[in-house]
Amino acid sequence: MPADGVLGRLRAAAAGGGPxxxxxxxxxxxxxxxxxxxxxxxxxxxxTAQAAALLRAAADLxxxxxxxxxxxxxxxxxxxxxxxxxxxTTALAGVVEHAAGDLITVVRAxxxxxxxxxxxxxxRQQLALDxxxxxxxxGGAVATNASGPRRMxxxxxxxxxxGVTLVRADGVVAHAGGKVVKNVAGYDLAKLVxxxxxxxxxxxxxxxxxxxxxxAAAYVTRRVGDAAEAGRLAGTVRxxxxxxxxxxxxxxxxxxxxxTVLLEGTPAGVAARAEATRRLLGADATASDEAPDGWGxxxxxxxxxxxxxxxxxSGVPGLLADARAAADRHALPxxxxxxxxxxxLHAGVPGTADPERVGCLVDALRAATAAxxxxxxxxxxxxxxxxxxxxxxxxxxxxxxxxxKQRFDPDARLxxxxxxxxx
Amino acid sequence: MSTTTTDLAALGAALRAAIxxxxxxxxxxxxxxxxxxxxxxxxxxxxxxALPVDAAQCAAVVRACVAAGVxxxxxxxxxxxSGGALPHADGVLIxxxxxxxxxxxxxxxxRAVVQPGVINLAVSRAANxxxxxxxxxxxxxxxxxxxxNVAENSGGAHCLKYGFTTNHVTGVExxxxxxxxxxxxxxxxxxxxxxLLGAFVGSEGTLGIATEVTVRLTRLPESVRTLLAAFExxxxxxxxxxxxxxxxxxxxxxxxxxxxxxxxxxxxxHCGYPAGAGAVLIVELDGPEPEVAxxxxxxxxxxxxxxxxxxxxxxxxAERALFWKGRKSxxxxxxxxxxxxxxxxxxxxxxxxxxxxxxxGELSAERGIRVANVFxxxxxxxxxxxxxxxSVDGQTERAEEVSGAILDLCVxxxxxxxxxxxxxMDKAKYMPRMFTDDDLDTMQLLRCAFDPAGxxxxxxxxxxxxxxxxxxxRRKGVHPAQEAGLAEVF
Numbered sequence: 001m002p003a004d005g006v007l008g009r010l011r012a013a014a015a016g017g018g019p020x021x022x023x024x025x026x027x028x029x030x031x032x033x034x035x036x037x038x039x040x041x042x043x044x045x046x047x048t049a050q051a052a053a054l055l056r057a058a059a060d061l062x063x064x065x066x067x068x069x070x071x072x073x074x075x076x077x078x079x080x081x082x083x084x085x086x087x088x089t090t091a092l093a094g095v096v097e098h099a100a101g102d103l104i105t106v107v108r109a110x111x112x113x114x115x116x117x118x119x120x121x122x123x124r125q126q127l128a129l130d131x132x133x134x135x136x137x138x139g140g141a142v143a144t145n146a147s148g149p150r151r152m153x154x155x156x157x158x159x160x161x162x163g164v165t166l167v168r169a170d171g172v173v174a175h176a177g178g179k180v181v182k183n184v185a186g187y188d189l190a191k192l193v194x195x196x197x198x199x200x201x202x203x204x205x206x207x208x209x210x211x212x213x214x215x216a217a218a219y220v221t222r223r224v225g226d227a228a229e230a231g232r233l234a235g236t237v238r239x240x241x242x243x244x245x246x247x248x249x250x251x252x253x254x255x256x257x258x259x260t261v262l263l264e265g266t267p268a269g270v271a272a273r274a275e276a277t278r279r280l281l282g283a284d285a286t287a288s289d290e291a292p293d294g295w296g297x298x299x300x301x302x303x304x305x306x307x308x309x310x311x312x313x314s315g316v317p318g319l320l321a322d323a324r325a326a327a328d329r330h331a332l333p334x335x336x337x338x339x340x341x342x343x344x345l346h347a348g349v350p351g352t353a354d355p356e357r358v359g360c361l362v363d364a365l366r367a368a369t370a371a372x373x374x375x376x377x378x379x380x381x382x383x384x385x386x387x388x389x390x391x392x393x394x395x396x397x398x399x400x401x402x403x404x405k406q407r408f409d410p411d412a413r414l415x416x417x418x419x420x421x422x423x
Numbered sequence: 424m425s426t427t428t429t430d431l432a433a434l435g436a437a438l439r440a441a442i443x444x445x446x447x448x449x450x451x452x453x454x455x456x457x458x459x460x461x462x463x464x465x466x467x468x469x470x471x472x473a474l475p476v477d478a479a480q481c482a483a484v485v486r487a488c489v490a491a492g493v494x495x496x497x498x499x500x501x502x503x504x505s506g507g508a509l510p511h512a513d514g515v516l517i518x519x520x521x522x523x524x525x526x527x528x529x530x531x532x533x534r535a536v537v538q539p540g541v542i543n544l545a546v547s548r549a550a551n552x553x554x555x556x557x558x559x560x561x562x563x564x565x566x567x568x569x570x571x572n573v574a575e576n577s578g579g580a581h582c583l584k585y586g587f588t589t590n591h592v593t594g595v596e597x598x599x600x601x602x603x604x605x606x607x608x609x610x611x612x613x614x615x616x617x618x619l620l621g622a623f624v625g626s627e628g629t630l631g632i633a634t635e636v637t638v639r640l641t642r643l644p645e646s647v648r649t650l651l652a653a654f655e656x657x658x659x660x661x662x663x664x665x666x667x668x669x670x671x672x673x674x675x676x677x678x679x680x681x682x683x684x685x686x687x688x689x690x691x692x693h694c695g696y697p698a699g700a701g702a703v704l705i706v707e708l709d710g711p712e713p714e715v716a717x718x719x720x721x722x723x724x725x726x727x728x729x730x731x732x733x734x735x736x737x738x739x740x741a742e743r744a745l746f747w748k749g750r751k752s753x754x755x756x757x758x759x760x761x762x763x764x765x766x767x768x769x770x771x772x773x774x775x776x777x778x779x780x781x782x783x784g785e786l787s788a789e790r791g792i793r794v795a796n797v798f799x800x801x802x803x804x805x806x807x808x809x810x811x812x813x814s815v816d817g818q819t820e821r822a823e824e825v826s827g828a829i830l831d832l833c834v835x836x837x838x839x840x841x842x843x844x845x846x847x848m849d850k851a852k853y854m855p856r857m858f859t860d861d862d863l864d865t866m867q868l869l870r871c872a873f874d875p876a877g878x879x880x881x882x883x884x885x886x887x888x889x890x891x892x893x894x895x896x897r898r899k900g901v902h903p904a905q906e907a908g909l910a911e912v913f
Contacts, residue, residue, distance in 0.1 A: 099772060101665055101668070101669065101773065124671065145613065147613075155586070155590060159586065166865075172865065173861060176862065178837065179772060179838075180770045180771065180839050181802050181803075182587065182799070183839035183842060184576045184842065184843060185841050185854065186857075186866050188576075188621055188625055191622055192617060194621070212672075214671075238533075241644075243710055243714075266713075266717040269713040269714035271713075273713060273714075312529075312611050313531060313532045313534075313610075314532045343611050373609050373610040375614060395616045397605050397617075397619050401617045401619065403872040404869060405617075406872070407871055420615055
């Protein structure tokens with residue numbers, strides 16, 4: 001079928017986008033790539049029904065589809081093996097419902113996290129998800145299960161997402177969960193699609209539990225000599241009765257490290273706990289109501305190599321030391337930053353680093369994380385590094401995961417190859 | 424599914440060979456011990472009971488069932504309230520109560536690793552000396568097992584602040600319905616790949632059997648403060664609950680009882696709640712002392728502002744236990760004021776409480792069936808106790824109608840047909856009221872990925888599961904494979 005024929009079929013499926021979205025389907029331009037792979041068409045549905053019609057048409061036309069939200073993580077994961085159509089969720093945006101009294105909201109997937117935060121702040125509420133990359137959307141945060149410092153208190157997207165609407169590869173619309181926090185009816189498909197990188201379906205709407213915005217917050221920071229010392233200090237904080245919202249370490253490639261504890265609560269409570277934290281961390285610890293530089297951001301920039309390292313909590317100091325030692329051994333500058341309070345660290349290496357040495361470092365980090373029950377995943381890397389390393393590393397339950405993918409997307413139409421084991 | 428007596432005898436022999444003769448039950452009288460779980464209105468005697476002592480034995484039992492094409496059902500302590508562990512008449516009941524070792528308590532990792540038969544409360548008891556506990560606390564926590572908690576994604580009074588089982592399980596080893604042993608997650612967070620662990624928790628035994636569970640431990644709070652507030656009406660108590668939440672306070676628990684529930688509790692355990700109360704609230708705050716102190720004053724004031732006529736503040740653990748005693752005994756206590764009752768479990772958005780409680784009152788009056796309300800007000804998880812006398816003609820049916828109508832109310836208000844007890848056998852028929860055929864078909868895709876032969880706890884959760892070989896889409900009439908006798912709908 002000639003290209004314009006496909007375009008016509010997609011446009012017919014979308015059946016006009018209405019005045020605010022007049023032509024939801026277009027031919028892709030040079031910017032419409034996913035991890036370097038060019039697409040042929042872009043469609044921007046404005047609601048679930050239109051998205052379903054487009055996915056049905058894509059199935060009929062045998063088009064491979066990858067979803068794009070804010071585009072902040074399009075270079076994460078492996079490049080799609082096949083790509084015809086980008087489903088752009090930027091028109092699929094907006095708050096469907098905010099029931100302040102019930103502390104829940106229902107939002108469309110393309111809604112930007114910062115815009116949602118501004119809306120909810122009006123009711124002194126929040127969706128307690130950090131946004132490490134500005135401009136990211138709800139759908140993107142869910143698809144990658146990305147997390148930031150406050151996961152220590154509030155959990156991650158998988159914990160806050162209580163209901164989901166998704167469109168399957170065959171265009172069928174399905175719901176799971178609902179609008180109440182306590183709900184055990186049926187399978188928790190919201191968890192299944194969280195962190196699935198869009199390989200099981202297009203998430204169009206999400207219901208989240210919300211939290212009140214804290215009346216007060218304080219960041220207590222102590223600078224120390226190295227990453228491992230920061231890790232040990234973090235362990236001391238965990239053992240105390242401070243109930244922090246976040247417990248972060250930051251160990252830049254240039255040396256030195258810092259531990260920061262975020263406390264949230266009532267003004268009187270936060271003041272008392274901040275003082276107790278300062279005493280616990282040591283005399284030169286400082287308290288501030290402003291976040292320190294780099295707070296909640298990944299320790300890498302566009303084009304760099306970004307990794308996620310996980311560990312059992314008791315293994316965090318050791319992992320920090322091992323990671324630093326491995327980087328030194330391979331003469332690579334490694335920046336480490338992350339949630340020592342939950343066992344999730346992020347690591348960055350300049351994109352210009354020699355791929356062979358990066359490969360050796362990844363192997364060493366895999367050994368170091370495996371020793372503390374964790375994993376090392378390469379989230380993003382330049383093509384030369386992708387060619388050298390397996391991004392995901394060993395995955396438990398991979399055979400079951402393949403069977404799940406096979407059931408949900410038997411023709412491997414959704415982001416094929418982006419996920420673990422080539423799923 | 425038709426399994427002959429000969430087939431079952433052969434399976435029994437295979438199980439004895441695999442796990443030892445003393446761990447397989449086939450005597451009819453002994454089997455009757457296992458004919459129901461906590462929901463006694465459904466009774467089915469299993470064909471065989473297997474009591475494996477470890478994961479390898481559990482896997483061997485499942486493999487033997489798969490080889491024989493016989494369904495299997497997992498059961499922990501048997502305290503479930505939705506018939507989730509109801510046996511299959513032609514199947515094997517796999518009881519995990521002999522797998523009850525706490526393998527490790529690791530406070531430095533904030534984890535404990537336990538076998539599925541371990542009692543919920545035992546985890547906290549093991550962790551307490553280190554300053555930690557296991558937060559999910561179903562009312563049956565003194566007898567329910569962790570394996571059952573994982574299967575049902577059980578909750579409890581403290582879910583409001585701490586979340587339920589799924590938020591506290593970081594890893595499982597499970598026997599898949601094929602008989603393979605697979606590990607998902609573990610001590611570290613965010614294992615790469617699909618969140619199959621999240622999908623497995625709450626799957627009610629239809630995706631496999633947990634043989635080892637890694638749970639998150641929570642630091643014992645520095646401070647706990649509890650108050651009991653008495654109101655003239657549930658509307659006032661509901662308004663107080665809303666005011667507390669609106670003020671940005673997230674209590675550890677907010678529990679409500681209405682007049683009938685209070686009188687039942689008084690008759691049973693003499694908890695001494697304020698006389699003449701139309702509703703009582705129990706509000707518990709926990710956390711760092713300065714936070715709790717500041718918020719507790721606020722909660723007390725909000726209760727008074729919403730016309731609480733009496734407020735009691737627990738001065739010590741003994742008094743706190745007394746407040747909770749009435750609440751925790753309420754389910755059993757209604758047995759004293761009614762020969763029979765149904766414990767319903769539904770969820771509504773918190774703000775719908777006044778309207779839904781009023782409608783429940785109307786339903787009760789219309790049908791001549793008393794309903795006592797005991798519930799987790801903070802998260803809208805209702806537990807109406809529908810009282811009836813089975814010896815009176817028609818009362819059982821009317822009680823079931825009222826019970827079902829309450830679930831419809833929950834769904835109509837955007838809630839759920841179950842907040843913590845599960846769907847099991849009891850509520851499978853209500854699933855279509857909450858989910859479309861497409862929703863249910865999509866859930867079946869997951870089940871078929873795990874259990875293509877449909878042997879893991881068939882007949883639970885889903886009203887009419889599809890054949891796993893079937894192409895997704897609407898079902899029309901009898902499936903050709905079924906008609907040809909090649910396959911069966913489980």
